[in-house]
Amino acid sequence: MNSPLNKILTEYQKKRDTAFKDYLLRREQVYKKIPRIREIDEEISSIGIEKINEAFRLPEKCDLILDELKKRLESLKKEKYTIMKTHGLPQDYLTVQYECKDCQDTGYVNGTMCHCLKQALIENLYDLSHLRNILQYENFENFDLSLYSDLPFGDYPKSPRKNMENIYLDCIRFVNNFSNVKESLFFYGNSGLGKTFLSHCIAKDLIERGYTVIYQTVPNLVEMLRKAAFGEASEEAELINGCDLLIMDDLGTEPATAYSEQVIFNIINSRLLSEKKMLISTNFNLEEVVNTYPERICSRIFGNFRLYAFYGEDIRLKKVKVI
Ligand SMILES: [Zn+2]
Known part of the structure; x- marks a missing residue:
């Protein structure tokens, strides 16, 4: 269990945990300062389920509903990025910042090192x-x-x-x-x-x-x-x-x-x-x-x-x- 690889992978786990905590902290600060961003995020995470349920109820309108969903998501994201920009925040400010973008600090990409x-x-x-x-x-x-x-x-x-x-x-x-x-x-x-x-x-x-x-x-x-x-x-x-x-x-x-x-x-x-x-x-x-x-x-x-x-x-x- 104490092989160098295991030690390094434990460090990677710590890096991921820290990156995630930092992200939550940044998000909380932004939500406090700009409540509209919280509303947008909440809508983004709930709208998918709502629309999919609707599509199940009305299968004949499925394509139309999914198209609406796509457009709404795009417009919400656009609004979010515009607000962030006016506050001087980079577009990836509200994402988890990994040290290695390729493996997201997991050490593996598609099963290879x-x-x-x-x-x-x-x-x-x-x-x-x-x-x-x-x-x-x-x-x-x-x-x-x-x-x-x-x-x-x-x-x-x-x-x-x-x-x-x-x-x-x-x-x-x-x-x-x-x-x-x-x-x-x-x-x-x-x-x-x-x-x-x-x-x-x-x-x-x-x-x-x-x-x-x-x-x-x-x-x-x-x-x-x-x-x-x-x-x-x-x-x-x-x-x-x-x-x-x-x-x-x-x-x-x-x-x-x-x-x-x-x-x-x-x-x-x-x-x-x-x-x-x-x-x-x-x-x-x-x-x-x-x-x-x-x-x-x-x-x-x-x-x-x-x-x-x-x-x-x-x-x-x-x-x-x-x-
Ligand atoms: Zn990597």
């Missing part, structure tokens, strides 16, 4: 990972290439700075061409090199462009889907499979069980089959990925993701020195 409810569920997922706050500060404009060394590093052909510049530009290309891009992204390398930062930048940018993005650590995703398998949180499972970009952070930190492995395979495989993109990041190097995950997972990653190696010195230490 309304866009506002989907967004509320996604925001609920964000709150769990505290992404909302982070997104305020981390974005492409704040990315600082000068934190990366421009000296050669190990056996790598490019300096860490040059390498990061390429990754950064590819990330920008990825968001700019998001609808057309086919490949998913795979960030690997030691922590403290900007993988999470760039993932946040991508998430923020795509959300601002109106895409649905879910950002979760792999352990959280495994846990959510475990709950979904037992009948709880099935809406989250639907969002995980259906969002435009799924960001799976920290691959390799989930419990090393056959169940986790199955869940990770299912997510990757079903999203690839429905041509939906992912961004996976891991602190593993490629050898560790191959040694940890079975061939069916590795082959999907190596065959469908663009791989980006993050290397160099931990930039978080440099940031501390600068401060």
Whole structure:
């Protein structure tokens, strides 16, 4: 009963109750100030029944009576709106004001989830990972290439700075061409090199462009889907499979069980089959990925993701020195 969906739907019920109370209050104030509006409303609500009874009594005059009813209703509404206008009230002032006009704050339209409810569920997922706050500060404009060394590093052909510049530009290309891009992204390398930062930048940018993005650590995703398998949180499972970009952070930190492995395979495989993109990041190097995950997972990653190696010195230490 305490699933995120239930909590949100309880909030929706409260919103509807408040909207209805506000409407009654507005109506009462208007009735007090303009008694003619009350008379009109009362006539509107009683005239229908009167006329329909009349039509039953005189079936031969049914069309005429209904026509009269229609005309009378139109003239009453016209009078009401004219009076309201002269008092400076908008036409919808005496209706219930819902936050979402599409579903009238019920969360559903013809039995399917309304866009506002989907967004509320996604925001609920964000709150769990505290992404909302982070997104305020981390974005492409704040990315600082000068934190990366421009000296050669190990056996790598490019300096860490040059390498990061390429990754950064590819990330920008990825968001700019998001609808057309086919490949998913795979960030690997030691922590403290900007993988999470760039993932946040991508998430923020795509959300601002109106895409649905879910950002979760792999352990959280495994846990959510475990709950979904037992009948709880099935809406989250639907969002995980259906969002435009799924960001799976920290691959390799989930419990090393056959169940986790199955869940990770299912997510990757079903999203690839429905041509939906992912961004996976891991602190593993490629050898560790191959040694940890079975061939069916590795082959999907190596065959469908663009791989980006993050290397160099931990930039978080440099940031501390600068401060
Ligand atoms: Zn809605």
